[in-house]
Amino acid sequence: xxxxxxxxxxxxxxxxxxxxxxxxxxxxxxxxxxxxxxxxxxxxxxxxxxxxxxxxxxxxxxxxxxxxxxxxxxxxxxxxxxxxxxxxxxxxxxxxxxxxxxxxxxxxxxxxxxxxxxxxxxxxxxxxxxxxxxxxxxxxxxxxxxxxxxxxxxxxxxxxxxxxxxxxxxxxxxxxxxxxxxxxxxxxxxxxxxxxxxxxxxxxxxxxxxxxxxxxxxxxxxxxxxxxxxxxxxxxxxxxxxxxxxxxxxxxxxxxxxxxxxxxxxxxxxxxxxxxxxxxxxxxxxxxxxxxxxxxxxxxxxxxxxxxxxxxxxxxxxxxxxxxxxxxxxxxxxxxxxxxxxxxxxxxxxxxxxxxxxxxxxxxxxxxxx
Amino acid sequence: xxxxxxxxxxxxxxxxxxxxxxxxxxxxxxxxxxxxxxxxxxxxxxxxxxxxxxxxxxxxxxxxxxxxxxxxxxxxxxxxxxxxxxxxxxxxxxxxxxxxxxxxxxxxxxxxxxxxxxxxxxxxxxxxxxxxxxxxxxxxxxxxxxxxxxxxxxxxxxxxxxxxxxxxxxxxxxxxxxxxxxxxxxxxxxxxxxxxxxxxxxxxxxxxxxxxxxxxxxxxxxxxxxxxxxxxxxxxxxxxxxxxxxxxxxxxxxxxxxxxxxxxxxxxxxxxxxxxxxxxxxxxxxxxxxxxxxxxxxxxxxxxxxxxxxxxxxxxxxxxxxxxxxxxxxxxxxxxxxxxxxxxxxxxxxxxxxxxxxxxxxxxxxxxxxxxxxxxxxxxxxxxxxxxxxxxxxxxxxxxxxxxxxxxxxxxxxxxxxxxxxxxxxxxxxxxxxxxxxxxxxxxxxxxxxxxxxxxxxxxxxxxxxxxxxxxxxxxxxxxxxxxxxxxxxxxxxxxxxxxxxxxxxxxxxxxxxxxxxxxxxxxxx
Numbered sequence: 001x002x003x004x005x006x007x008x009x010x011x012x013x014x015x016x017x018x019x020x021x022x023x024x025x026x027x028x029x030x031x032x033x034x035x036x037x038x039x040x041x042x043x044x045x046x047x048x049x050x051x052x053x054x055x056x057x058x059x060x061x062x063x064x065x066x067x068x069x070x071x072x073x074x075x076x077x078x079x080x081x082x083x084x085x086x087x088x089x090x091x092x093x094x095x096x097x098x099x100x101x102x103x104x105x106x107x108x109x110x111x112x113x114x115x116x117x118x119x120x121x122x123x124x125x126x127x128x129x130x131x132x133x134x135x136x137x138x139x140x141x142x143x144x145x146x147x148x149x150x151x152x153x154x155x156x157x158x159x160x161x162x163x164x165x166x167x168x169x170x171x172x173x174x175x176x177x178x179x180x181x182x183x184x185x186x187x188x189x190x191x192x193x194x195x196x197x198x199x200x201x202x203x204x205x206x207x208x209x210x211x212x213x214x215x216x217x218x219x220x221x222x223x224x225x226x227x228x229x230x231x232x233x234x235x236x237x238x239x240x241x242x243x244x245x246x247x248x249x250x251x252x253x254x255x256x257x258x259x260x261x262x263x264x265x266x267x268x269x270x271x272x273x274x275x276x277x278x279x280x281x282x283x284x285x286x287x288x289x290x291x292x293x294x295x296x297x298x299x300x301x302x303x304x305x306x307x308x309x310x311x312x313x314x315x316x317x318x319x320x321x322x323x324x325x326x327x328x329x330x331x332x333x334x335x336x337x338x339x340x341x342x343x344x345x346x347x348x349x350x351x352x353x354x355x356x357x358x359x360x361x362x363x364x365x366x367x368x369x370x
Numbered sequence: 371x372x373x374x375x376x377x378x379x380x381x382x383x384x385x386x387x388x389x390x391x392x393x394x395x396x397x398x399x400x401x402x403x404x405x406x407x408x409x410x411x412x413x414x415x416x417x418x419x420x421x422x423x424x425x426x427x428x429x430x431x432x433x434x435x436x437x438x439x440x441x442x443x444x445x446x447x448x449x450x451x452x453x454x455x456x457x458x459x460x461x462x463x464x465x466x467x468x469x470x471x472x473x474x475x476x477x478x479x480x481x482x483x484x485x486x487x488x489x490x491x492x493x494x495x496x497x498x499x500x501x502x503x504x505x506x507x508x509x510x511x512x513x514x515x516x517x518x519x520x521x522x523x524x525x526x527x528x529x530x531x532x533x534x535x536x537x538x539x540x541x542x543x544x545x546x547x548x549x550x551x552x553x554x555x556x557x558x559x560x561x562x563x564x565x566x567x568x569x570x571x572x573x574x575x576x577x578x579x580x581x582x583x584x585x586x587x588x589x590x591x592x593x594x595x596x597x598x599x600x601x602x603x604x605x606x607x608x609x610x611x612x613x614x615x616x617x618x619x620x621x622x623x624x625x626x627x628x629x630x631x632x633x634x635x636x637x638x639x640x641x642x643x644x645x646x647x648x649x650x651x652x653x654x655x656x657x658x659x660x661x662x663x664x665x666x667x668x669x670x671x672x673x674x675x676x677x678x679x680x681x682x683x684x685x686x687x688x689x690x691x692x693x694x695x696x697x698x699x700x701x702x703x704x705x706x707x708x709x710x711x712x713x714x715x716x717x718x719x720x721x722x723x724x725x726x727x728x729x730x731x732x733x734x735x736x737x738x739x740x741x742x743x744x745x746x747x748x749x750x751x752x753x754x755x756x757x758x759x760x761x762x763x764x765x766x767x768x769x770x771x772x773x774x775x776x777x778x779x780x781x782x783x784x785x786x787x788x789x790x791x792x793x794x795x796x797x798x799x800x801x802x803x804x805x806x807x808x809x810x811x812x813x814x815x816x817x818x819x820x821x822x823x824x825x826x827x828x829x830x831x832x833x834x835x836x837x838x839x840x841x842x843x844x845x846x847x848x849x850x851x852x853x854x855x856x857x858x859x860x861x862x863x864x865x866x867x868x869x870x871x872x873x874x875x876x877x878x879x880x881x882x883x884x885x886x887x888x889x890x891x892x893x894x895x896x
Contacts, residue, residue, distance in 0.1 A: 247726055
């Protein structure tokens, strides 16, 4: 019989080790899955997870001239990681407050819509300075969408998980309607998509020959700023106290309602910003599919990063590897696209299971005698 | 009093075997021995006290008897036959019933539904009838059809006792049963227990209230640090001699000195405070008024759940009242001020729950300093936290109040109850607040820590502060307070000088003898 004994102190070592164990378990389970699908598990996993690292290593170690060709895949990993990190850092703070914003995908979509509205209504020949109002509008759109669950939670004690989740679908429908209606490109042959954004609305690329863009800087700045806030300031302390013990927060004179507003507006704003950044950097127009599922995957990012904004940067990179690996696996192994989702789901599942070990230790006992 | 190991022997003679005997019980958690070679003998029909401070190992021993956990080594004998009790269901089948300190009743269900949950399926009507019979036979008045959330704490306890009695126990274990009862309710409970014992049911009575043990029990086993230090006859001992056996060395008994209390200015004034209950399980505060002068300790007595929590929240500012004028701190009306403003005005608070209210278990001690002192002591000026200031504070609290912990800056949850309580009380007292409101200052705290805390409260008042103590522990109220008021059903009696009060008079007010009557009950009534 396996017994769980509570630890006197939560284990700091396991809090950091748990994601590593979860990744290893995901790889093992993934290998079994690949074998069941008739693929060589070692080869499949190496294509899936190790290829991007290998190419990164080659880029680092090969002499100039040969190295450049290996930069593309790692840079694509970072491109994928940018929206995940932006959303994940916000969610890390939000979850610390014990506020469960599950609807980052909706806030992301709204950010794309409000940003897109600025981009589509700007005069011709707009310069790069327009990126500032564009990104601000994206953040405000996300905040506005997150304000709905915040208001309903504070006023009517409505569950923010359900409200924010359901608003995701509303946002998706709104975008769908807009690109078929008001935002539709008149010269677009009837396709449900907007005009392409002008150059002023495109995120500047940082490294030639790649798509690595300015969003990477934004993600790092956001993560560091939020980390400072959580560890050094009263605001972060309030979030942690309200999240851990709301009554102690009230005793300290912190307002739970204001913390709920703060957590949702912050995470919604960053999700909206991520939406605006991503659309501007990749598809460069509004269309029904803008990868809003980043909003859900970022939940895994936040947990993998130990609900620490800087941890979310690493979590984002790991999840981004699984996206790129999924694409490689589709091309090279003819595996279905759903495998990516399965890997991400397993990762969260194993992670939450391993987190039990932070507070409990496993003891094996003969049945009957406890 | 006899030497510890003597009592367990073989019972081959004509004497019947004891009902329950424990021999050499050891229970280890890692390296820590919660029970170490414990022996216990309970005779049929005996009222046996299990005495000890918090952490002495009483609960551990009882949990093993009830099958909740298993001993590391040692043996139990039931009617002379060795038994292994794997789980509570087996204990119940053998005839062991237990009434826990924290009741396991569901508020949303009725009395009979709650009891039915613990018994084999049977028709509700027949069960209601049996409940009625048992409750009449043992003086445990209760209506089986009532919803449990409408019951008083004492009545909820009766539900638990009836639930045990319906299983015809031979041994009834009571874990600190009187901590939530008025003296009068306690008296009724003792009558029930006497009757049960007279019918041959043994009682294992866990407590640290020595006067009660003296009144009720005819044998006692005293535990200290997991070991049996004495078996004794409580009727032949004094409360003080038993306390010394429990604690091990002479305790510093805190006594209220006759001070010229009340001469100082009014520093805390509650003026016609009304506050509607926040939920259907809460208590509405009705027209509370009280003045606490600098230099005095005023106690508010009352059994649990009579409005103490609501009053505390109104005083800290966690719940705001309708008007600023209802609460004055050093003359400033603050009924609508938030906790931070009240702290800046010189008030300090220690709520009843140390875990999750006065402190956050997951945070370190220095972070728990920030919780209360962020603004009032300037630890977070302009939003940035000064961690060195916080850890300096934590160090001073630890030193000044003898807070013992395993590491330099541990999380609060890792401290024992007594040490964490010393920490949260010390955190507030070191500010030397003009007004200190403290709820249940020594709840679940060992005698040594309790003595430190009570001493500190009295010393603070002696320096001119107004100290308001909300407590369910009458011994505590009488040992430290200059004036005593009683809260009942959300109303507060007038405060009376402690010298004019007796436990009986307070008990009558606690039971609501005359909630509106501000006169002291007369001698005849008591």
